[in-house]
Amino acid sequence: MVTVAARPFDFKLDPARVALIVIDMQRDFLEPGGFGESLGNDVARLQAIVPATARLIEGFRAAGRPVIHTRECHRPDLSDCPPAKLARGAPGSRIGDEGPMGRILVAGEPGAEIVPELFPAEDELVIDKPGKGAFYATDLSAHLEALGVAQLVFAGVTTEVCVQTTMREANDRGFECLIAEDATESYFAEFKRAAIEMIVAQGAIVGWAAPVAAIVAGLTAVEGEQASDSRSVAEPAVVSPAPIGFGAGF
Numbered sequence: 186m187v188t189v190a191a192r193p194f195d196f197k198l199d200p201a202r203v204a205l206i207v208i209d210m211q212r213d214f215l216e217p218g219g220f221g222e223s224l225g226n227d228v229a230r231l232q233a234i235v236p237a238t239a240r241l242i243e244g245f246r247a248a249g250r251p252v253i254h255t256r257e258c259h260r261p262d263l264s265d266c267p268p269a270k271l272a273r274g275a276p277g278s279r280i281g282d283e284g285p286m287g288r289i290l291v292a293g294e295p296g297a298e299i300v301p302e303l304f305p306a307e308d309e310l311v312i313d314k315p316g317k318g319a320f321y322a323t324d325l326s327a328h329l330e331a332l333g334v335a336q337l338v339f340a341g342v343t344t345e346v347c348v349q350t351t352m353r354e355a356n357d358r359g360f361e362c363l364i365a366e367d368a369t370e371s372y373f374a375e376f377k378r379a380a381i382e383m384i385v386a387q388g389a390i391v392g393w394a395a396p397v398a399a400i401v402a403g404l405t406a407v408e409g410e411q412a413s414d415s416r417s418v419a420e421p422a423v424v425s426p427a428p429i430g431f432g433a434g435f
């Protein structure tokens with residue numbers, strides 16, 4: 186185990202059992218004319234985390250650890266989009282409507298694709314998900330089980346919606362979860378801050394938070410080393426039992 190300085194206390198990183206999940210870094214959320222903007226958001230804020238997210242992805246690739254990408258999108262016939270979700274957004278620019286990047290949030294359309302700077306490598310898993318959480322109605326659980334993963338590092342957008350939902354799903358499934366705080370963003374600065382506070386509160390009730398640099402240093406550190414400058418937190422890390430409950434659909 187490698188010690189990564191994190192909040193609310195050090196994270197004990199297992200470089201042999203960790204994977205990265207990059208949530209929904211899609212044109213539809215980061216560029217004008219997509220789903221994010223159709224919900225009334227200014228998408229400019231989200232572009233800022235692309236370089237830090239790229240550094241995190243590169244760190245995992247260099248360490249030979251899995252990088253998993255997700256895309257929030259729907260089938261072209263929208264059969265996997267509940268009417269309650271379809272009804273959101275401004276009329277004329279809802280899910281499935283034509284926009285400047287093709288049909289909004291529809292699989293295979295340019296807007297649903299991951300931004301070029303963070304494009305998945307050929308051998309990397311890409312999970313298309315109809316919900317906010319990446320476990321709901323996907324085969325992510327089975328993939329993680331096959332990979333022997335016990336810890337998940339999270340990046341992507343938006344912090345309080347798809348990232349937090351997926352972290353909560355993962356935490357309930359027994360994974361130790363760490364959010365890369367400078368590789369995630371929200372359309373609302375205060376929501377990002379509050380979401381991370383909720384995650385780390387109550388002794389890491391959902392998980393831990395650390396900067397990209399500390400996580401990448403941890404991936405390459407020798408076992409037993411401190412991966413970065415300690416934030417002088419003496420409390421020992423809690424090591425959870427092996428992940429449990431990997432059932433299809435859970």
Ligand code: TIU
Pocket residue numbers: 208209214221224257317342343344346347348372
């Ligand atoms: N609206 C918003 O903040 N987020 C989403 O709809 N999806 C994701 O977070 N990916």
